[in-house]
Amino acid sequence: MEDQIVRITSRLVTPFIQVYGIYVILHGHLSPGGGFSGGAIFGASLVLVALSFNLEVGAKQISHATASVLESGGALGFVVTGLVGVAFGANFLANRAAGFPLGEAGELFSAGAIFIITAFLGVKVASTIVTLFYNIIEGEEKSGDAH
Amino acid sequence: MTEVLTEVLNALLLLFLIVCAIAVAQIRDMLSAVIVFASFGLIMAIVWQQLSSPDVAMVEAALGTGVTTLLLIAAISKTRRAE
Structure with missing residues (x-):
């Protein structure tokens, strides 16, 4: 599926x-959205490139x-961010107590650990979507190894 | 006046939603069905926004319209287009 209009767009x-x-992702604690929505948007853009050009x-x-x-x-x-709370003598995923x-x-850099957790969630969701796409595309050739 | 216009907009959106849902089930061409399904997701995102849940609307627009369509097109490119 190589198409000039799709590629340029x-x-x-x-x-x-x-x-x-x-x-x-970065404004997850201030406005609607967060790690999941932003990661899905970012992952979709990566999949879009791989789908409209080619896999290479x-x-x-x-x-x-x-x-x-x-x-x-x-x-x-x-x-690990959650365990920081345990290390400082509070609950798992503790924010201010830790x-x-x-x-x-x-402000952008507020809400303590929520900012870090949302960033990690965004990375996780975006790469999960890319991995899903590659698993569908390469499904037959690489069915042997487990991902 | 604004309330009436909002009601009309909501009714039109829901009508389009139903038309899209029926069309997805009726269309025989897989690629067309996927495209109609993407427009279903887009309208659904606006409906979520109208129901004052912008968070869900954002996820619906990203996942329901973007990622699902991309994955379905990837699946079509691996299989046959006609049913």
Whole structure:
């Protein structure tokens, strides 16, 4: 499915989608959206490139192996951020009790751990969507190994 | 006046939603069905917004319209287009 119009349109639109996805992830604690919505938007832009060009161009942006590593890394970062609360003698995913600085209400760098957790969630969701896409596309050739 | 216009807009959106849902089930061409399904998701996102849940609307627009369509098109490109 190689098409000139689709390729040029996706090349023009992709940077804007990615910036919007990052915006939604980073403003998750201030406005509607958050890690899940922003990660889905960002992951969709990566899949769009791989689908409108070809798999080699898509793999140059983010390959299947990189997406798998990022997916596990996002989940690991979430758990580690939660365990910081346990390390400082509070509950799992504790925010203020664990000593995270809360900052000014309404500012970008506020709400303590929520900011970090949302960023890790965004990475996790975006790479999960890319991994889903690669699993569908490469399904037959790579059915042997488990992802 | 504004309330009446909002009601008319909501009724039109729901009508289009029903038409899209029936059309998805009726269309025999897979690619056309996927495109109609994407427009279903887009209208659904606006309906969520009208129901004052912008968070769900954002997820619906990203997942229901974007990712689902991309994954279904990927599935079509691996299989046959006609039913």
